[in-house]
Structures are given as C-alpha cells and as structure tokens.
Amino acid sequence: MGLYTVILAAGLGTRMKSxxxxxxxxxxxxxxxxxxxxxxxxxxxxxxxxxxxxxSNGIQEALRDERVTFAVQKEPKGTADALxxxxxxxxxxxxxxxxxLILSGDTPLVNPLTLQQLVTVHKRKRESLSVLSFIAGGDxxxxxxVRDGDNLTSIVEDKDATEEQKTISEVNSGIxxxxxxxxxxxxxxxxxxxxxxxxxxxxxGIAARRGYRVGSHVLGYETExxxxxxxxxxCMAGLYLRDRIVSKWFDKGVSFIxxxxxxxxxxxxxxxxxxxxxxxxxxxxxxIGSNCKIYPNTRVIDSTxxxxxxxxxxxxxxxxxxxxxxxxxxxxxxxxGSIIGVSAKIGNFVEIKKSVIGNGTxxxxxxxxxxxxxxxxxxxxxxxxxxxxDGLNKYKTVIEEGVFVGSDTQxxxxxxxxxxxxxxxxxxxxxDVPPMALAVSRxxxxxxxxxxxxxxxxxxxxxxx
Ligand code: UD1
Ligand code: MG
Numbered sequence: 001m002g003l004y005t006v007i008l009a010a011g012l013g014t015r016m017k018s019x020x021x022x023x024x025x026x027x028x029x030x031x032x033x034x035x036x037x038x039x040x041x042x043x044x045x046x047x048x049x050x051x052x053x054x055x056s057n058g059i060q061e062a063l064r065d066e067r068v069t070f071a072v073q074k075e076p077k078g079t080a081d082a083l084x085x086x087x088x089x090x091x092x093x094x095x096x097x098x099x100x101l102i103l104s105g106d107t108p109l110v111n112p113l114t115l116q117q118l119v120t121v122h123k124r125k126r127e128s129l130s131v132l133s134f135i136a137g138g139d140x141x142x143x144x145x146v147r148d149g150d151n152l153t154s155i156v157e158d159k160d161a162t163e164e165q166k167t168i169s170e171v172n173s174g175i176x177x178x179x180x181x182x183x184x185x186x187x188x189x190x191x192x193x194x195x196x197x198x199x200x201x202x203x204x205g206i207a208a209r210r211g212y213r214v215g216s217h218v219l220g221y222e223t224e225x226x227x228x229x230x231x232x233x234x235c236m237a238g239l240y241l242r243d244r245i246v247s248k249w250f251d252k253g254v255s256f257i258x259x260x261x262x263x264x265x266x267x268x269x270x271x272x273x274x275x276x277x278x279x280x281x282x283x284x285x286x287x288i289g290s291n292c293k294i295y296p297n298t299r300v301i302d303s304t305x306x307x308x309x310x311x312x313x314x315x316x317x318x319x320x321x322x323x324x325x326x327x328x329x330x331x332x333x334x335x336x337g338s339i340i341g342v343s344a345k346i347g348n349f350v351e352i353k354k355s356v357i358g359n360g361t362x363x364x365x366x367x368x369x370x371x372x373x374x375x376x377x378x379x380x381x382x383x384x385x386x387x388x389x390d391g392l393n394k395y396k397t398v399i400e401e402g403v404f405v406g407s408d409t410q411x412x413x414x415x416x417x418x419x420x421x422x423x424x425x426x427x428x429x430x431x432d433v434p435p436m437a438l439a440v441s442r443x444x445x446x447x448x449x450x451x452x453x454x455x456x457x458x459x460x461x462x463x464x465x
Contacts, residue, residue, distance in 0.1 A: 002046040002098045003119065006086040007036055008174075010053040010073040015229045018237045022228065023105040024452075027238045028245070029265045029283050031062045032228060035108030041066070042112035043119070045101065048260065049086045057439060076195030079104075080189040087183045090203075097180050099123070104174035106228045109244075110122035111239055114220040115175070121217050122177035129182050131155070132175040132217035134225045142171035142227070143201045146217045149201030151218045154205035159194055170218060173225040180209055241266070271307065295329070301335075306342075319350075323359075333413050341376065355386075358401065372397040379423060388413045400435070441443075 013022025023033040033050070040048050049069045051060045051075060061068060073085040079320040092098060101119060103110070111283060114132070122130035131152065133145050141158040145163050147369050154437035156165050182203065189202045208214045228234050245266060248258040253272035256262060261278040264270070268282045271290030281299040282288065288300070289307035291431040305311070305322045311330030314421040319336035322328060330348050338356035340346060344357050347364035355369050358376035364370060371394050372386050386404050395413035399405065403417050406425030417423065417433030427441040 079200035375401035
C-alpha cells in the first residue's frame with residue numbers, strides 16, 4: 001500500500017501579523033513551505049497534496065518546479081476542514097487503501113528521518129492513526145496529548161485545556177500518519193465554538209472512541225518540531241537552523257571564527273579548509289571552494305567561488321563566478337554576471353557588472369567595469385571607468401590580452417582596445433585602439449613659468465578667509 005502526503009498550508013497565520021502568507025516567510029532565504037515540501041519529498045510518496053487558500057499564488061510559485069497537487073480550501077475553517085479538502089484530491093485513495101502522512105505547513109525543521117520513523121512505527125503497531133508527539137519545555141500553546149494509562153484518548157488544544165491538562169508535557173507536533181479509513185471520520189468533527197474552526201485534533205478522540213487503534217509517539221525533538229506561528233518563533237527557527245548548518249560544515253572541515261554571526265543558507269556548499277570570518281552571509285545556491293578565506297562583513301549570493309580564493313572585508317558578490325586563486329575586495333561589489341579569472345585581483349571600491357575579467361588581470365582600485373570583456377594579464381589603472389550606458393542602451397567594452405590601461409581612463413563603449421596596447425593616464429577613449437598602440441587623449445601639459453609669483457607675499461598662500 002502506498003504512502004500519500006498532505007501538507008496543510010491554507011491557514012491565515014494571523015499571529016504573524018503580516019500581509020504575506022505565513023508559510024512564505026523565509027528562514028535562511030528559503031520559504032517555510034519549501035522546507036516542509038522537501039521533507040515530504042524525501043519519503044518518496046505517490047502524491048503530495050498541498051492545501052492552500054484562494055489567494056496563495058505565492059505558494060504555487062514557490063513550488064512551481066515540483067510534482068505537487070494543490071487543493072484550495074475556500075475558507076480557513078480549521079485543520080480538519082483543510083484535510084477534508086485535501087482528501088478529495090488524493091486520487092489513488094478514491095478506490096484503494098493507503099497511508100496518509102499529514103504535515104503542518106508551518107513546521108519546517110522536521111527531519112525526514114523522524115517522518116520515516118513515524119510511518120514505520122505506525123505500520124509496525126498496525127495503528128489506524130498515529131500522532132507524532134514531542135516533549136515541550138517552557139511556555140507554549142501546543143495541543144496536549146491526553147492518555148488513559150498508556151492509551152491515547154484525545155488531544156486537547158491549549159485554549160480548551162484544563163489547568164491540570166496544561167501540565168502535560170507531551171504535545172502534538174501537528175504531524176500524523178493515518179490510514180485512509182480515518183479520513184471518513186472527518187465528517188464527524190464538530191466546529192469548535194471558541195474558535196469557529198474544525199480541529200483535526202478532534203479526530204483522535206473520535207477514532208479512539210470508535211475502537212480504532214490510535215497512538216502517539218515521542219519521536220522527534222522540540223527544536224525540529226517547533227511550529228512557526230509568530231515572528232519570534234520564525235527567528236528562533238532561523239537561529240536553530242543556522243547552528244545545524246554550521247555544525248554540518250564544521251564536520252566537513254570548514255572553520256568559523258564566530259559561528260553565531262554567520263548565516264549559511266541550506267543549499268550553499270563550502271569546501272574543506274575554508275575559513276569563514278564573522279558576519280559573513282552565504283546565500284542561495286552559492287558554492288565556495290576549498291582553502292578560501294572569506295573575511296568579515298561579506299555577502300555571497302548565488303555565486304560560485306573556486307579554490308584558494310580570498311574575499312577581503314565588506315564585499316558583496318552577486319550571481320558571479322570567481323575562479324581559483326583570485327582575490328576580491330575589500331569593499332568590492334560584483335554584480336550579477338561577473339566572471340573573475342584565475343589569479344585575478346579585484347581591489348578596493350571596484351564595481352563589476354556582467355563582465356569577464358581574464359586570468360591574472362588586475363583592477364586594484366576605484367573602478368567601474370560594466371559589460372566588459374577583459375582578457376588575461378590586463379592592468380586596469382585606478383579610477384578606470386567603462387562608460388557603458390548612453391541613457392538608452394548598454395554597450396560593450398573589449399580589452400584584449402596584455403593591455404595596460406592608465407589611471408583615470410574612461411572607455412566610452414562600444415570600444416575595443418587591441419592586444420598589448422597602452423592607454424595613457426587620464427584619457428577618454430572613444431575610438432578603437434589598435435594592438436600594441438599607445439592611445440592618449442588628454443591635452444598635453446602647458447607650464448606657465450612664474451605664474452604664481454606676485455599673487456601674494458608667499459605667506460599663507462592658500463588660506464581661505
Ligand atoms: C496545530 C494543532 C496543535 C499542535 C500544533 C503543532 C490543531 C487544531 N492544532 O495548532 O494541536 O500542537 O499545530 O504546531 O490542528 N491550516 C489550514 N487551514 C486552516 C487552518 C490551518 O491549512 O483552516 C494550516 C496552517 O496553514 C498551518 C497548519 O494548518 O500550516 C496548522 O495550523 P495552525 O493554525 O498553525 O495550528 P496551531 O494553532 O499551530
Ligand atoms: Mg501552527
């Protein structure tokens with residue numbers, strides 16, 4: 001019999017106080033719903049149904065590359081109503097039997113192994129309904145697991161719990177494994193008067209009274225089963241995930257100087273012997289090679305960095321590729337589409353956009369290089385600017401291998417500087433430069449002898465009034 005998965009994600013998330021759907025809030029750059037979906041996918045179910053509200057385009061967008069069925073819950077009438085909405089879309093179950101794993105869309109840190117354990121216990125004990133529970137500490141509002149002796153009898157929501165029930169530390173994670181036969185009992189769930197919702201938790205009591213085998217199993221930890229209902233919980237989940245990710249990279253041979261100040265997104269990778277300094281953010285699907293040094297206050301977004309690369313302090317690297325042994329920063333900005341060649345050097349206050357920088361090429365200070373194709377072993381002098389934009393269109397600058405660009409040069413694109421050419425400092429280059437030529441466009445210097453004499457008696461010459 002196959003496994004089916006339902007993810008409940010149509011709630012309003014009012015406690016978040018946000019105009020964005022709760023499950024679209026991000027942890028380390030990734031929406032909550034994507035974490036839950038990936039955990040569900042790891043169990044390879046036959047079908048995954050995600051219950052969404054009528055205005056949930058964002059969720060569909062976040063899962064656009066996935067094999068998923070959406071079920072629209074017209075009004076957020078509670079978790080039982082949400083599951084009933086999903087059950088109509090479980091195509092395989094219309095005729096046959098199966099096990100349905102129900103996940104809460106707001107529980108993103110759940111480990112797939114814990115889910116697998118739940119399904120295994122559920123089958124081994126031949127239960128019709130199994131609840132994944134955990135032991136909660138501190139103040140919380142989780143549903144309490146109520147037992148009579150060893151037997152699970154019901155789940156009581158925090159709002160409805162007596163003072164005595166509130167002392168129960170075993171709580172409901174909102175994750176369940178149930179046989180398809182249990183879905184039929186959803187019709188019997190009554191509306192909770194306090195909240196005007198149909199609680200899925202009520203199905204436990206109904207099933208128990210009807211003599212179905214029900215059980216609850218403490219399998220995971222609070223840290224992975226935390227439901228995110230508020231901004232504080234969102235932040236705490238982010239911090240927990242950060243520790244988990246940093247630990248993983250410690251184990252793989254990455255050094256962190258101050259792990260509490262860094263953020264590594266879950267899909268980013270880092271090579272062995274790389275050292276990550278404080279306040280470094282490695283975001284999206286970035287790939288950092290081995291033996292690199294990423295100095296403080298740097299942000300790397302969706303970029304690939306080779307081996308033995310040094311990124312000096314306060315640099316921003318966006319959708320770019322930095323090849324082996326290159327050096328970037330401090331205070332460099334690589335905008336999307338920049339490719340920095342092997343052993344190239346990009347120094348302070350250099351901005352690069354959609355440009356290829358050749359192997360061994362240096363742009364060490366104060367430059368803007370946009371839409372440029374720069375060959376190997378080129379020297380870009382301080383203050384060089386590619387004038388790539390005429391207010392309407394962008395144009396390309398080509399600088400071939402071995403060119404020397406003197407300081408304070410403007411290259412008015414489209415323009416090409418041939419192999420081995422030199423450009424004199426302070427030039428504005430508007431025409432192509434042939435290979436091996438020297439181009440100078442500034443006016444030649446004129447010295448007016450003794451010009452300053454007699455302007456003052458020589459004392460406090462430059463003093464302003
Ligand atoms: C729920 C459980 C509680 C459990 C806790 C674990 C119920 C009644 N209570 O409480 O016992 O301890 O999770 O985190 O189930 N949703 C819908 N449609 C709705 C309402 C909710 O799809 O009409 C979705 C939400 O988007 C969310 C999930 O169901 O992803 C759980 O809803 P939420 O409101 O967060 O329930 P809790 O109060 O946290
Ligand atoms: Mg919740």
